[in-house]
Amino acid sequence: MSRLHLHYDIDGDDFIAAGEASSNVKRVLKQLNFDSDTVRRAAICTYEGEINMVIHANGGVADVYIEETHIEIVLQDTGPGIADIEKAMQKGYSTATQEIRELGFGAGMGLPNIEQYADQLDVVSEVDVGTTLTIRIEIGG
Helix, strand or coil, rough: CCCCCEEEECCCCCCCCCCCCHHHHHHHHHHHHCCCCHHHHHHHHHHHHHHHHHHHCCEEEEEECCCCCCHHHHHHCCCCCCCHHHCCCCCCCCCCCHHHHHHCCCCHHHHHHHHHHHEEEEEEEEECCCEEEEEEEEEEC
């Protein structure tokens, strides 16, 4: 299989459309006959990143690169950035507004969930510039 690239523009503040990219990634991986654990982990990581972009960054882009040995998910935004990455990686830590929390989002589990389900996670963020997450999932890993 040659490298397959999927690209999604994530619309900020659109909770109705949030999750469309991760649903599509899941569908494509199933069509390509990836094992269910790999599909689940890729969908969770994509969804959590997608929701974070909607909640915190007014959207962004998601690029998914599918190869025989691994899946790489790159999520980029030009939002406010993460001031303290170490703190943001802690379960339950969130900067979501009360309004977002009342919608059922912003529980502070996005980055910890990505870290849990990814084989590798790289978070690069600069305040007032944006954040890039690079997630690697090994096939069958």
